[in-house]
Amino acid sequence: xxxxxxxxxxxxxxxxxxxxxxxxxxxxxxxxxxxxxxxxxxxxxxxxxxxxxxxxxxxxxxxxxxxxxxxxxxxxxxxxxxxxxxxxxxxxxxxxxxxxxxxxxxxxxxxxxxxxxxxxxxxxxxxxxxxxxxxxxxxxxxxxxxxxxxxxxxxxxxxxxxxxxxxxxxxxxxxxxxxxxxxxxxxxxxxxxxxxxxxxxxxxxxxxxxxxxxxxxxxxxxxxxxxxxxxxxxxxxxxxxxxxxxxxxxxxxxxxx
Numbered sequence: 346x347x348x349x350x351x352x353x354x355x356x357x358x359x360x361x362x363x364x365x366x367x368x369x370x371x372x373x374x375x376x377x378x379x380x381x382x383x384x385x386x387x388x389x390x391x392x393x394x395x396x397x398x399x400x401x402x403x404x405x406x407x408x409x410x411x412x413x414x415x416x417x418x419x420x421x422x423x424x425x426x427x428x429x430x431x432x433x434x435x436x437x438x439x440x441x442x443x444x445x446x447x448x449x450x451x452x453x454x455x456x457x458x459x460x461x462x463x464x465x466x467x468x469x470x471x472x473x474x475x476x477x478x479x480x481x482x483x484x485x486x487x488x489x490x491x492x493x494x495x496x497x498x499x500x501x502x503x504x505x506x507x508x509x510x511x512x513x514x515x516x517x518x519x520x521x522x523x524x525x526x527x528x529x530x531x532x533x534x535x536x537x538x539x540x541x542x543x544x545x546x547x548x549x550x551x552x553x554x555x556x557x558x559x560x561x562x563x564x565x566x567x568x569x570x571x572x573x574x575x576x577x578x579x580x581x582x583x584x585x586x587x588x589x590x591x592x593x594x595x596x597x598x599x600x601x602x
Contacts, residue, residue: 380418389432392416393439393463400424400433400442411444413465424465429456434482434491439463443471443482443491458482458493458509471509472516479507479516483529490555492519492529492538506540508555519557530573530582539563539573539582550584550597563597570595 381387385405392399396416403412403421410425411433428448435442440463445456458471458479471491472479476498483492488511495507495516504524509516523543530539537552537559544551550563550573564570568588575582576596583596 378418380414381421382418383421387412391433391435393435394437395439400435400444402431402433411442411465413442422465424461425468431456432481434484435463436484437486437488441488443484445480445482445493455498456480458491471514474516480526481528483531485531485555486533486535492531492555494524494526494529506538506553508538517557519555520553520560522551522560525571527571528573530575532575533577533579537575539575541571541573541584550582552582563599 380399381401381403383403383405385403387401387403389402390399398413398415400411400413402409405412406423406426409429409431410423411430412421412423414421424442425444425446428446430444430446433442433444441460442463443458443460446459447456448459455476456478457473459468460471461468478496478498479493481494485491490508490510492506492508494504496502496504503521504526505521506519506524506529507516508519519538525541525543525548527541531537532539536554538555539550539552541548542551545562547567548569548571549565550570551560552563553560563582564584566586566588568586570584570586570588572585573582574584579599581596581598583594585592586595588595
């Protein structure tokens with residue numbers, strides 16, 4: 346039987362193209378460059394804040410691990426090894442990479458969040474809570490907090506949105522309201538976290554304050570709305586929706602609060 350962690354990694358791989366920051370589509374004739382040429386499977390690209398490097402997930406060493414390449418695809422370096430890893434995320438100042446790994450789970454039953462320095466050194470755990478699966482870390486704009494999704498493997502399947510202050514490293518539940526396995530997106534001012542939830546019966550976009558207050562529904566369509574991402578000025582949220590029949594990108598204006 347394929348370990349559940351591989352199933353989750355596969356799902357992350359499918360979503361990885363949507364997890365990158367949304368940008369304007371390339372114009373006709375825009376240059377296209379293949380950055381990785383290895384026969385392995387490479388996915389889940391996350392740019393360093395200075396744009397010089399990209400953290401990716403690759404199985405070129407035999408297992409899924411965090412690798413870092415230069416922005417032109419050169420100089421690939423393995424930053425983790427001998428275990429499964431996924432969802433790398435650079436801190437806003439580029440000094441730390443957060444990621445999820447099963448390195449402490451002999452049966453790959455759970456995953457913890459770890460951090461390491463930007464050169465791959467000094468790996469250390471942020472969460473060590475078996476049998477939880479902790480995935481998809483997302484940094485607050487000021488780099489002081491990390492949100493992530495957590496699943497209790499001993500309870501009915503239900504993802505929870507968690508928040509950890511890096512100073513005390515005590516994870517706290519923000520909400521558990523029908524959470525979809527999907528990206529968590531901080532607003533640029535750090536006041537809101539956007540996520541996808543089925544709280545009212547349909548998959549919609551919701552927002553909540555980092556302290557768990559102020560829960561608000563953003564979209565109300567019977568369609569499936571997922572993968573939110575804030576505009577740089579915080580005035581809009583872009584998201585994926587099938588409300589027109591296909592999976593397309595939509596955007597909604599947010600009130601100033």
